[in-house]
Amino acid sequence: MARRRFLIAYDIADPKRLRRVCKTMEEYGERLQYSVFICDLSRSELVHARQQFESEMNMGQDSVVIVDLGDVTSARFTFVGQHRPLPTTDSRIV
Numbered sequence: 408m409a410r411r412r413f414l415i416a417y418d419i420a421d422p423k424r425l426r427r428v429c430k431t432m433e434e435y436g437e438r439l440q441y442s443v444f445i446c447d448l449s450r451s452e453l454v455h456a457r458q459q460f461e462s463e464m465n466m467g468q469d470s471v472v473i474v475d476l477g478d479v480t481s482a483r484f485t486f487v488g489q490h491r492p493l494p495t496t497d498s499r500i501v
Contacts, residue, residue, distance in 0.1 A: 410474040411417065416443040417460070420468040427463040428471075431456065447479045 415432065417424040419442075422427075430493030435456045448456065453473075460471060 410447045410449050410479050410501075411453075412479045413446045413448055414439075414443065414474040414476055415456075417471040417473065418442065418469065418489055419464065421465065424465065424469060428460045428469075431459045431463065434459075477495050 413436075415436065417428055419428050429442075431485070432444045432446075434454065436444035437447050437450060446453075446456070457473070464471070
């Protein structure tokens, strides 16, 4: 199954929900910034991740944005200042 690179960012209002969503995101990707993750996922992994964080969210207060950046080898990034390395294209065991 083809993997795609996703940028996922969240804004969670409650600290308890924030911690739970953050733990979920750490299972699926690499942190780029405080609430921004880069995730190389198959479609089924994306569905599972989304189910997990949606179950923790308050849909009236919280938000998550998922941006499909395309094939893991084609996404390009430009960083200004300090940054963390992007994940490699190797398989990742969750």
